[in-house]
Amino acid sequence: MIHFPVFGLRTHMIRERRIGGKMAQIEIVEFLTDRRVGDQETARTSPSETFVIARLANREALALAYGREAVEKVRDEVLARARASLGSPSAAWWLDEIDLLLRISYRGSADAHPSLGEVQRRLAQPITVGEYLILPLLVAAAGSVDAGQSVSVGEVEPVIDALRQRVVRAQPALPAIGADAVSCARYRRDMASAAMVSDLLNCDGVVMAWQPVRSSDGSDEILYSEGLSRFIDTDGEALEPGIVVPALERTGLIRLLDHCVVLQTLERLRVHEYQRLGCNISAQSALLDEWWDDAIALLEANRELAQRFVIEITETAAFTDVNRTVQFVDHMRSLGCRIAIDDFGTGHAALRHVVALKPDIVKIDALFLRRCLEGDDADTETFRHLVGLAAACADAVVVEGVESEIGLVMALAAGAAWAQGYHLAAPALFLGRGDSQARSPRVNPWGAAPVPTIRRPDNERDRRWLAATFLLSLFLWIGIAGAWNAVT
Structure with missing residues (x-):
């Protein structure tokens, strides 16, 4: 299980507000604050702590294709999933319109915690918005803090800025979509x-x-x-x-x-x-x-x-x-x-x-x-x-x-x-030398949860089709025989 520090009352009051823009970054620094030491605020780190910036890289495209209201629903759902995946409502926050901040504090065995890749894939699952299914494109960058180290507020902002720069470099080169109806x-x-x-x-x-x-x-x-x-x-x-x-x-x-x-x-x-x-x-x-x-x-x-x-x-x-x-x-x-x-x-x-x-x-x-x-x-x-x-x-x-x-x-x-090419060999679902599996080994990319089995055509439908064909053929021959007898 992932453990998180307990934040003060002022942080809880801030968490109830919808924040955005530059002010959000200042409030997030307060959100990361765990205690005061004299006049300097510090963010206490657990034995292993990671900060992650996850950028909603397709926000503008989603706004053009689905509207601003749809984007807000996507952001709300991504935030809810992040907090649920990390086990705490204090583990994730939007810095602004596109950047989500995650604070992951690890204690105990690393096997008990989801990997960053696993968290990112959970957040990238489809989101239902009206009649549409929308996938958020999240590009992430992470930075860890040494065990037992204290980070001052003045040091948090440069860390966030550095992660944002890494996110910018990691964004895929996507074709721009126009605002016209055809492109959308x-x-x-x-x-x-x-x-x-x-x-x-x-x-x-x-x-x-x-x-x-x-x-x-x-x-x-x-x-x-x-x-x-x-x-x-x-x-x-x-x-x-x-x-x-x-x-x-x-x-x-x-x-x-x-x-x-x-x-x-x-x-x-x-x-x-x-x-x-x-x-x-x-x-x-x-x-x-x-x-x-x-x-x-x-x-x-x-x-x-x-x-x-x-x-x-x-x-x-x-x-x-x-x-x-x-x-x-x-x-x-x-x-x-x-x-x-x-x-x-x-x-x-x-x-x-x-x-x-x-x-x-x-x-x-x-x-x-x-x-x-x-x-x-x-x-x-x-x-x-x-x-x-x-x-x-x-x-x-x-x-x-x-x-x-x-x-x-x-x-x-x-x-x-x-x-x-096909002259040498056609693609096959299995290879030779003892490989009797007709399909590739099943891998669940989302974790250990059981995967529902996809519905496949079975032999029952084929048997029904053959039976119907036989009956139609039988009726046809009976009709032909009756007509022949009537003529003769």
């Missing part, structure tokens, strides 16, 4: 898609299909198998990833999906010790922060598992901060992971970004092989030079979208040692 309607559609994915994540509706990356020389050698996200709704119908994922990136909420996908992949690696697996994450997720706490803890505890894990960074969204992405890549590589750049040649990543990241694997987007097969000599030359450029940046080059034998020949002729 599109944002609401994207938010509805994000809310649907969040719901599927909570009820085991996101599964992984695995497609191997094979040697282009025709041998059976496999570099690794890539996990491709598949979205299954409550009726068992598959949803198109090409629509869902861009919506998550446009709203900045792709990390909800990436976190779940990474944990599913790591769990499968833990269960199947012979496999080498990889999964996609958005460039928006390639940052070292609280969202990665769970995954990094698993990788640090099992370096052998990390050596079989490939992190594919996609170029479909802009890098939030290239320097921070380099730090992320360096840290994950230090744990033993390999880094791949996906869809090379398209998207937002410039060549200088790829050079800075120093990936182990570069994957050529399928577009270039398709142009090579359908175009002229200039397209073939472009494809060959692109493969050569990728080979200069990474040890392994993979050509994606190999759908035919001639495509495989072209990839090999261009110098790519590895290939991926």
Whole structure:
């Protein structure tokens, strides 16, 4: 259980007021105050204490798409969730319109407390506002205070300012939405898609299909198998990833999906010790922060598992901060992971970004092989030079979208040692060598609470359909026989 200091009467009186702007920051400093020593106020720290700034990064977009009143409801719900998650009404407060301050005081075993990433994910769950489901985009930064140390009021404000600066650097680069009706309607559609994915994540509706990356020389050698996200709704119908994922990136909420996908992949690696697996994450997720706490803890505890894990960074969204992405890549590589750049040649990543990241694997987007097969000599030359450029940046080059034998020949002729596509293997929900599971291991990204089972189509409906078809056929033949007898 998390313990918090008991605050004085003046703080309780302030807590009843709705505050905002600069005055809020002054009152929050008083809110953090635990006692007076002479003329100087101090904030007493427990054995381990962390301050967190969680910024509502999509506030302006929500205000344009849903209105100011909806934003206030979102803020109220986020505050209520924060206080409930941390176990105290004195644990969270809005500094202003966008920044939420959390004060987390730990005592006892760390296992008894939720991680910062877990708290952040709880706050990011959908919020019902009228007919809409809205997901708050919270970008957080945390700073800890040494055990037993006292922090004066004058020292609190610089800490908060420093955390705010870190939050600004961590905000994803999102496309601006206009105030016109068309832009707002599109944002609401994207938010509805994000809310649907969040719901599927909570009820085991996101599964992984695995497609191997094979040697282009025709041998059976496999570099690794890539996990491709598949979205299954409550009726068992598959949803198109090409629509869902861009919506998550446009709203900045792709990390909800990436976190779940990474944990599913790591769990499968833990269960199947012979496999080498990889999964996609958005460039928006390639940052070292609280969202990665769970995954990094698993990788640090099992370096052998990390050596079989490939992190594919996609170029479909802009890098939030290239320097921070380099730090992320360096840290994950230090744990033993390999880094791949996906869809090379398209998207937002410039060549200088790829050079800075120093990936182990570069994957050529399928577009270039398709142009090579359908175009002229200039397209073939472009494809060959692109493969050569990728080979200069990474040890392994993979050509994606190999759908035919001639495509495989072209990839090999261009110098790519590895290939991926339906000609070599289609994505499958299970892999060979004793893997009899038809679905990926179930991982609950929200904690230890039981996950509701998603409703799937069963054989009963199929049996009813067959019975109805048989009866209709029988009646049809009886009718035909009766008509024939009447004629004859």
